[in-house]
Amino acid sequence: MGFSFSLLLFLASFPVILAQEVAHATISIDGTATVAVIDDNFVCATLDWWPHDKCNYNQCPWGYSSVTNMDLSHPLLSKAIQAFRNLRIRIGGSLQDQVLYDVESLKAPCQPFRKMKGGLFGFSKGCLHMNRWDELNHLFSRTGAIVTFGLNALYGRHQIRKGVWGGAWDSSNARDFINYTVSKGYKIDSWEYGNELSGSGVSASVSAELYGKDLINLKDIVNNLYKNSDLKPALVAPGGFFDKQWYAKLLKVSGSGIVNYVTHHIYNLGAGMDPNLVKKILDPHYLSKVSETFSNLSQTIQQNGPWASAWVGESGGAYNSGGRHVSDTFVNSFWYLDQLGMASRYNTKVYCRQTLVGGNYGLLNTTTLVPNPDYYRQVHKTPFTLLEYALLWHRLMGKGVLAVGSNALPFLRSYAHCSKGRAGITLLLINLSNQTDFIISVQNSMDMRLTVEENISRENSFVRGLKRSVSWVGSRASDEPLYREEYHLTAKDGNLRSQTMVLNGIPLKLTEDENIPNLDPVRLDVSSPLYINPLSISFIVFPNFDAPTCA
Numbered sequence: 024m025g026f027s028f029s030l031l032l033f034l035a036s037f038p039v040i041l042a043q044e045v046a047h048a049t050i051s052i053d054g055t056a057t058v059a060v061i062d063d064n065f066v067c068a069t070l071d072w073w074p075h076d077k078c079n080y081n082q083c084p085w086g087y088s089s090v091t092n093m094d095l096s097h098p099l100l101s102k103a104i105q106a107f108r109n110l111r112i113r114i115g116g117s118l119q120d121q122v123l124y125d126v127e128s129l130k131a132p133c134q135p136f137r138k139m140k141g142g143l144f145g146f147s148k149g150c151l152h153m154n155r156w157d158e159l160n161h162l163f164s165r166t167g168a169i170v171t172f173g174l175n176a177l178y179g180r181h182q183i184r185k186g187v188w189g190g191a192w193d194s195s196n197a198r199d200f201i202n203y204t205v206s207k208g209y210k211i212d213s214w215e216y217g218n219e220l221s222g223s224g225v226s227a228s229v230s231a232e233l234y235g236k237d238l239i240n241l242k243d244i245v246n247n248l249y250k251n252s253d254l255k256p257a258l259v260a261p262g263g264f265f266d267k268q269w270y271a272k273l274l275k276v277s278g279s280g281i282v283n284y285v286t287h288h289i290y291n292l293g294a295g296m297d298p299n300l301v302k303k304i305l306d307p308h309y310l311s312k313v314s315e316t317f318s319n320l321s322q323t324i325q326q327n328g329p330w331a332s333a334w335v336g337e338s339g340g341a342y343n344s345g346g347r348h349v350s351d352t353f354v355n356s357f358w359y360l361d362q363l364g365m366a367s368r369y370n371t372k373v374y375c376r377q378t379l380v381g382g383n384y385g386l387l388n389t390t391t392l393v394p395n396p397d398y399y400r401q402v403h404k405t406p407f408t409l410l411e412y413a414l415l416w417h418r419l420m421g422k423g424v425l426a427v428g429s430n431a432l433p434f435l436r437s438y439a440h441c442s443k444g445r446a447g448i449t450l451l452l453i454n455l456s457n458q459t460d461f462i463i464s465v466q467n468s469m470d471m472r473l474t475v476e477e478n479i480s481r482e483n484s485f486v487r488g489l490k491r492s493v494s495w496v497g498s499r500a501s502d503e504p505l506y507r508e509e510y511h512l513t514a515k516d517g518n519l520r521s522q523t524m525v526l527n528g529i530p531l532k533l534t535e536d537e538n539i540p541n542l543d544p545v546r547l548d549v550s551s552p553l554y555i556n557p558l559s560i561s562f563i564v565f566p567n568f569d570a571p572t573c574a
Contacts, residue, residue, distance in 0.1 A: 043458040048431035052439045053468040054448060054570025059370035059424040061440075064111045064169055066363075066417045068379035068386055069337055071116035072149065074136045079343040080296045086389040088381035090114055091135065091155060095162045099392040099537060100380070103410060104166040106539045107417050111212070112163070113336060113375045115173025115262065119218040120227065121148045122175050124156075124200035143226050153203060160209040169212045171259060171375075174200075176217030176237065177227060188220075188227050192237045198244050205248050213257040215336065216241055219288060221263030221270065231269045234261060235276025242281050257283035262336045264288055265320050274328035284372065285324055286336030289313060292358065295341040295383065300349045301519065304340075304358045305455045305558075307433040310365075317369035332372045338362060339377030345384030353514035353521050355384070356412045357453055360560060363416055364438030364451055367424045376413065386410045393533065411524055411531060412560070415510060415542060419449045419562050423573055428468065435461055435555065441573035447566040448573060454555045463553040467569060508544035508564040511556070519558065 070093070073085045087093060094100070104110045118136060121143055125133040129150075136149035163170050179193025204211060216238060219225040242258055249255055258281065261273060265287040274282065291313040292303050303309045320333055339345050340358050349355055359376070366374050380387045386409050387394055394410035423441035425448060431437070434456035442449045454461060515523035515530055524531050527545050534540055544564065555561055 044456075045460045045462065046432060047462050047464070048429060048435060049464045049466060050431070050437050050450070050452075051428040051466045051468045052448060052450065052568070052570075053426040053428075054568060054572055055469055056426075056572050057423040057441070058426045059368055060372075060422050061367050061370075061424065062372040063422060064107075064109050065367070065373055065420075065422075066107065066413050067111035067113055067171075067373050067375035068413070069113045069115060069375050069377050071378050071381050072118040072122060072136070073116065073381060074146070074149075076138060077146075077344070080347075082344070082347060082383075084344050084347070084383050084389060085381050088378070088385065088389045090159070091149070091151065093380060094392070095158050097392045099394075100387070101162070101166050102538060103379075103387055103392070103394060104162075104168055106410075106414055109167045109169050110417075111169040111171065111373060111375070112379065113171040113173065113215070114159075115171075115215060115218050115337070116377075117144050117218065117225070118146060118149060119173045120175050120177040120220065121146065123148055123150045123178070124196050124203075125150055125152045126196065126199040126203050128195040128199045151200075156204075156209075157207070160204075160207070164210075170210070171213045171215055172211055173215040173218055173262060174241075176220060176229065176234070180229070182227070186224060186226065186228055188229050189233070192233075192240070194237075194240055194244060197241070198248070201244065201248050205252060210254060211256050213259045213284065214241070214245060215259035215262050215286065217261055217263070219263045221261045221273075222266030224263070231272035232276050235273050235278075235281075238273075238277040238281050259284045259286055259334065259336070262286045262288065265316050267319055267323055270320070270323050271327045274324070274331070279328075280330050282328065282331050284334045285320070285328065285331050286334045287316070287320055289316070289335055289338040289362070290340065290342040291316075292341040292346070295343045295346045295350070297341065297346070300341055300346045301354055304349075304354055305457075307436065307455055310358065310361050310436075313362075314365055314369070317366060317371065321369050333370065334373040334375070335362075335366055335371055336373075336375050337377045338375065339382065339384040341384070344382035345377075347383050348520055350382075350384035351388075351409065351522060352519065353524060354519040356409060356512070356524075356560060357455060359409065360412055360416065360451065361436055361453055363420075364436065364453075367420075367440070368438065370424075386413060394539075410539075411526070411542065412512070414539070415512075415562055416451075417443075418542070419443055419510075419564060420451070421449070421573070425570070425572075426468075431461065431463075432456070432459065434459060441570060442564055442566070445566065446573065447564065448568045448570050450563040450565070452555050452561045452563065454557055454559050454561075457557050459557055461555040463555060465553065465563075465565070469569065469571075505549040505567050506546045507549045507553075508546055508566070509553075510542070510544050510562040510564075512560040512562075513556065514558070517558070 133150035139147040183189040421441040421443035425439040436453040515521040
């Protein structure tokens with residue numbers, strides 16, 4: 024009786040959406056083998072260099088969120104990072120290749136970025152003071168962050184024609200900066216070389232041949248400076264937009280074992296001012312187009328650099344600081360979680376969201392550092408959205424990526440992983456339809472194969488039949504009730520541009536002492552119907568799903 028009442032209360036808590044259709048769908052999950060494996064710290068967020076006067080479309084959404092001027096002592100910043108336990112943070116961005124490091128080899132004054140006509144992206148060179156680098160590393164140390172730092176790949180180079188840079192890379196400033204970092208004992212997980220210089224580049228480009236030779240040089244520098252250290256940072260490159268021919272040549276020139284992770288950037292929604300951003304996000308066919316990029320990069324690595332793995336080094340959906348009232352609202356989460364699922368399926372090890380703070384696409388509000396706030400409430404009552412999606416993925420989706428089959432309409436996107444830190448599997452369901460309720464039946468493909476094998480061999484043993492009947496929920500029969508855990512995410516009041524996320528009918532808010540709230544599921548009998556509402560996102564955990572590859 025108590026269970027039935029809880030179920031009714033849970034279902035009644037959803038926003039009222041007048042669905043015009045109810046569709047039944049069957050989802051089959053193969054737990055016998057993984058199709059890909061992601062990193063333990065797959066979720067990543069960037070810290071950028073943009074100053075407060077970086078503006079697009081008459082908007083200046085960056086505030087004081089730069090690596091050089093962000094308030095590192097703000098308690099909400101530390102709490103947001105610590106919520107992940109080990110959040111991967113990438114320091115980089117468009118101005119990365121204009122950053123100088125205030126170390127011995129720098130023979131010029133250490134000046135901040137300023138607007139400059141004719142400068143790359145309209146800005147002068149800028150500088151990172153070592154006392155600021157010390158402060159950043161203190162933040163990373165106390166919050167458990169895993170750091171990837173993007174180095175300047177244009178230092179010493181010059182423009183040989185419009186958009187193309189040549190000449191030798193001067194490694195002295197980067198070498199002294201890395202040496203300072205090693206001498207201070209700062210833990211850098213990986214060094215990335217350059218930002219968006221691949222192919223035709225964005226404002227600037229460097230040939231793949233020069234880039235490959237630079238990476239050999241940088242690898243030697245890193246190996247030499249860390250020769251007496253237990254820490255051996257990885258080398259990451261090129262941090263640009265995928266160009267098959269350019270990437271293939273880079274891997275061939277640099278050679279075996281030089282590049283550990285091949286990074287590419289994704290802004291597949293187009294410009295931040297595009298009035299069709301929401302339409303694109305809710306179009307399953309549009310979302311699927313970028314799968315070709317993931318597939319081509321995977322093939323390029325396999326053919327030219329099988330020692331390396333793929334990362335998404337930066338992805339904000341919409342470029343030029345993101346879409347105002349889109350990138351920081353509930354609707355953008357459909358794009359973001361679909362990207363995490365799709366990237367995982369193509370064996371992407373890490374996915375870096377642009378940004379942790381800054382622009383319209385930050386996981387934290389630029390001004391208050393509150394996670395995706397409703398601007399009309401007091402800070403301690405502020406609800407939030409995007410950070411929680413990243414957190415739920417990070418906490419629920421394990422390393423092993425599983426094959427998923429579905430007979431659902433294309434509006435229902437589905438991804439499955441081994442559960443993180445526990446037995447069973449976690450299923451991510453994204454319903455892009457504004458009018459279709461889905462009633463889902465989840466099956467274990469191992470169960471279906473057993474049925475086929477039995478028909479072929481004509482075995483009808485009681486033991487085989489019993490195993491087949493329970494294989495999708497557990498490895499052995501039990502009299503105890505079996506449950507699944509459900510996390511249903513919707514927009515407050517059905518408003519897709521709301522900055523408030525509703526979890527199982529409850530709007531999420533910071534606690535009174537400004538901590539991240541508990542993200543609790545509802546537990547339902549595993550045999551009860553699984554409902555997915557229109558325009559909703561759900562994580563469904565099956566603790567007893569029989570998945571040998573997840574054991």
